[in-house]
Amino acid sequence: MEINNINDFQVAENFKRYVQIDTQSDAQSTTVPSTEKQKNLSRLLVEELLQLGITDAHLDDLGYVYATIPSNTDKKVPVICFCSHVDTSPDSSGTDVKPLVHANYQGQDLVLPDDENVVIRFSEHPDLKEQIGNDIITASGKTLLGADDKAGVAEIMDAARILMANPEIKHGDIKILFTPDEEIGRGVDHADLKKLGADYGYTMDGERAGTLEDETFSADGVKIKIDGVSIHPGYAENKMVSALKIAAEIVESLPKDRLSPETTSGKDGFVHPTNLSGTVEEASLGFIIRDHDTANLAKHEAELEEIVKTVLAKYPQAKFTFEVNEQYRNMKEVLDQHPRVVDIALMGIERAGMKAEKRSIRGGTDGSRLSFMGLPCPNIFAGGHAFHGKQEWVSVQDMQKAVLTILHIVALWEEVS
Structure with missing residues (x-):
């Protein structure tokens, strides 16, 4: 046939x-x-x-x-x-x-x-x-x-x-x-x-x-957890540390002209926030990290972690965890x-x-x-x-x-x- x-x-x-x-x-x-x-x-x-x-x-x-x-x-x-x-x-x-x-x-x-x-x-x-x-x-x-x-x-x-x-x-x-x-x-x-x-x-x-x-792409996922300090908002002066606001500041601190899906093409990689949720006391951020060169994933993750550390340095009472999970290669x-x-x-x-x-x-x-x-x-x-x-x-x-x-x-x- x-x-x-x-x-x-x-x-x-x-x-x-x-x-x-x-x-x-x-x-x-x-x-x-x-x-x-x-x-x-x-x-x-x-x-x-x-x-x-x-x-x-x-x-x-x-x-x-x-x-x-x-x-x-x-x-x-x-x-x-x-x-x-x-x-x-x-x-x-x-x-x-x-x-x-x-x-x-x-x-x-x-x-x-x-x-x-x-x-x-x-x-x-x-x-x-x-x-x-x-x-x-x-x-x-x-x-x-x-x-x-x-x-x-x-x-x-x-x-x-x-x-x-x-x-x-x-x-x-x-x-x-x-x-x-x-x-x-x-x-x-x-x-x-x-x-x-x-x-x-x-x-x-x-x-x-x-x-x-x-x-x-090679792909990893990153989960960031932020622990803030919650207190009644009526008595929060110099005491409250909002995990939710810290998470938003991390997103705002990401590069604007590179490393994002909106500004990359071809074989360029990116760091992309996919979700943000939480409260004053606790917030979480999810990211996907992508690159055709597997070795670049660690570089992108290190840059993201440095951004997180820079933001958190302004809030000494807050803490964070940074967890990387392999997705595919x-x-x-x-x-x-x-x-x-x-x-x-x-x-x-x-x-x-x-x-x-x-x-x-x-x-x-x-x-x-x-x-x-x-x-x-x-x-x-x-x-x-x-x-x-x-x-x-x-x-x-x-x-x-x-x-x-x-x-x-x-x-x-x-x-x-």
């Missing part, structure tokens, strides 16, 4: 069905998964995989879906995994998502009907220039869409359907992994790689069609040791009819962690754009290209083995 002749895609129908299931994760939760509602989509995915004839598909207690498309070749082929996450970002509502298809897009601004103030402007989304004549899916204006990463989930599911129905596409064992809680940095905390049994992996969690990301450090996993993906993208573009990402994916856990795992485009907000959009045709890319990748691994 000529893979590029396939035209009976169901990826758009999959996607529209999946995004209507609320799977928002919650960084403040201590449960696994962080929200029980993520399992509602995962249960549906297992049911659909079983209907395809994938007999070992199952959902574990921690919210992970595992499944195997069995090998149909006599060759000894490395076991390949495709992975996407079911959760959506806490940054924007994922409740009652209404997917809208804008057919035969012609370059117009897209005004979303449930909130006409939400406009996806052609001038502000340069990738829309490549979508003339395509079908664009958006939300309705009150929620995010969920293309991050239900586009990837829908693509893997459609590729699985096609592979199960077309045994003439030769391949080795293919593993499917759907994870919870990626958006809050816990996506593979409880993934059982021994049970998964894969040699190499690919996350379908990227953006523009044709792109592959083999380089991510730049996957390139691992992938450079396994060039074939990237090379085959680039070939698969080219065979699917696109110009392959290898690039770095100013973020991380489940693949960052998986690579360091022993599963080399670059990130392939899923077609979504403007993630985590109401202007999120995805092209039906780009999702179809992602399905073809998956099919070519599995065929290539069989071909070169």
Whole structure:
């Protein structure tokens, strides 16, 4: 079978069905998964995989879906995994998502009907220039869409359907992994790689069609706790030391023209406050520290700690703690040791009819962690754009290209083995 002749895609129908299931994760939760509602989509995915004839598909207690498309070749082929996450970002509502298809897009601004103030402007989304004549899916204006990463989930599911129905596409064992809680940095905390049994992996969690990301940020988190002195405000003169005001002063003391997401691009790192809470007596600050060069994380953290010490020096009665936690590391450090996993993906993208573009990402994916856990795992485009907000959009045709890319990748691994 000529893979590029396939035209009976169901990826758009999959996607529209999946995004209507609320799977928002919650960084403040201590449960696994962080929200029980993520399992509602995962249960549906297992049911659909079983209907395809994938007999070992199952959902574990921690919210992970595992499944195997069995090998149909006599060759000894490395076991390949495709992975996407079911959760959506806490940054924007994922409740009652209404997917809208804008057919035969012609370059117009897209005004979303449930909130006409939400406009996806052609001038502000340069990738829309490549979508003339395509079908664009958006939300309705009150929620995010969920293309991050239900586009990837829908693509893997459609590729699985096609592979199960077309045994003439030769391949080795293919593993499917759907994870919870990626958006809050816990996506593979409880993934059982021994049970998964894969040699190499690919996350379908990227953006523009044709792109592959083999380089991510390295990432740490910092928690700062400040202990102040509380006293009745009516009698506070020369006695009260407000932890909350100290925390605000620390944020105000951060560099204004560098080291922030607002003032950096490319491979520049940043120090970014993500939350501030507290009272007069006690306050806490959360930061994410990012850089493509892992060694720079310690430098950024030292600069942040020096800012904290400088501020606290004005308040000798206050105390602070400064805690650094590793989150993930730049996957390139691992992938450079396994060039074939990237090379085959680039070939698969080219065979699917696109110009392959290898690039770095100013973020991380489940693949960052998986690579360091022993599963080399670059990130392939899923077609979504403007993630985590109401202007999120995805092209039906780009999702179809992602399905073809998956099919070519599995065929290539069989071909070169």
